[in-house]
Amino acid sequence: MQWWVWLIIVIVIILVVLGAFIAVQARRRSGGVIINDRKRGKK
Amino acid sequence: MSTLVRASELAQRVVVTYGGEDVAQIKDIVYAANGGEIGAFTLAGRGLFAGPLKVGLPWAAVVGLGQDAVIIESEDALVPLADLFDAADGPVSSGRADILKSEVLTDAGTSLGRVSDVIIGIGDTQGGQADVVGYQIDPAETLGRGKLPLLIPLPDTLSASGEHLMVPAAAANYLTDDLASFGSAIDAFRSQLGGAS
Numbered sequence: 016m017q018w019w020v021w022l023i024i025v026i027v028i029i030l031v032v033l034g035a036f037i038a039v040q041a042r043r044r045s046g047g048v049i050i051n052d053r054k055r056g057k058k
Numbered sequence: 059m060s061t062l063v064r065a066s067e068l069a070q071r072v073v074v075t076y077g078g079e080d081v082a083q084i085k086d087i088v089y090a091a092n093g094g095e096i097g098a099f100t101l102a103g104r105g106l107f108a109g110p111l112k113v114g115l116p117w118a119a120v121v122g123l124g125q126d127a128v129i130i131e132s133e134d135a136l137v138p139l140a141d142l143f144d145a146a147d148g149p150v151s152s153g154r155a156d157i158l159k160s161e162v163l164t165d166a167g168t169s170l171g172r173v174s175d176v177i178i179g180i181g182d183t184q185g186g187q188a189d190v191v192g193y194q195i196d197p198a199e200t201l202g203r204g205k206l207p208l209l210i211p212l213p214d215t216l217s218a219s220g221e222h223l224m225v226p227a228a229a230a231n232y233l234t235d236d237l238a239s240f241g242s243a244i245d246a247f248r249s250q251l252g253g254a255s
Contacts, residue, residue: 043109044102046069047156048176048190049088051097051143 060179060186062237064194068178072127073101073115080104081133082111086156087176088142094190094212096178098142099128114142117188123180157223162195162210164227171195173223174207177240189214191244193223201230208233209240211247226251 065087073082082101089096101111113136115128122129130136162170175194181187192211197203211232212225232247234240 037106040106040109044070044083044085046066046084047086047158048065048173049086049100050091050155050157051088 060181060188060191060241062191062241063178063180064237065176065178068099068123068128072104073099073130074127075130075132076121077132079133081130081136082113082115084115084128085110087178088114089176089190093215096188096190100139100142101136111136112139113137114139116142155221160221160223162193162223162225164230165224166227168200168227168230169198170201170210170225170230170233171197171208177209177237179244192240193225197233203233206235208235209237209243211240211244213251214248 068087069084071084072080073084074080081104083104084099085102086100087096088098088100096117098117099115101113101115102108103111115130115136119130119135119137120128121131157173157176160173162173164170172195173193174196176190177192177194179189179191190212192209194207194209197205197208210225210229212229228250229247232243234243
């Protein structure tokens with residue numbers, strides 16, 4: 016294959032990995048509302 | 059009187075010390091299953107590469123709650139998450155559940171919808187208590203109230219777990235879509251419960 020085809024493949028892979036990383040980070044940082052149900056498991 | 063805010067409005071607010079240091083941002087709001095009192099916030103670091111932190115912010119350590127930031131005295135106010143969740147006597151991992159998207163059922167067994175946000179009543183005095191006073195729900199189709207989010211008041215003696223959230227059937231009579239009038243809906247609902255008991 017031509018060198019520029021490899022270049023495009025590498026760039027696409029980098030963009031996909033970067034997008035996936037940003038998506039995972041956004042999910043890890045997203046908030047919620049948590050019940051601190053301290054008595055669960057004792058019922 | 060208390061100020062009503064959605065939990066989603068508190069999430070991602072920056073935590074700043076008196077010294078102006080930007081230490082974290084709010085991630086989760088943690089409240090007690092019995093009574094609905096807000097106990098703490100879990101935190102995420104600042105910046106794209108920062109994930110959740112292993113320390114949390116007890117509500118009692120919050121000295122100011124503004125539109126854009128939560129103020130604490132210093133970074134020393136942050137405590138390890140294990141201490142926050144072990145503050146009483148339960149296990150750290152099995153005793154916690156995110157209630158967003160949980161189903162809301164009446165005590166008569168009718169589904170009202172799924173939780174999309176939580177309404178918190180914050181006391182107007184500094185250091186005052188904050189409580190979960192209502193849920194914002196995406197209404198169930200069987201409710202016949204369309205698809206717009208609705209607010210449902212909760213009794214002041216809230217009892218909840220993560221899978222299903224039970225509310226008295228009378229709560230369905232106080233559904234509203236307006237946060238400004240929700241305070242009076244809560245008062246009316248709680249008065250009715252008080253009168254009935």
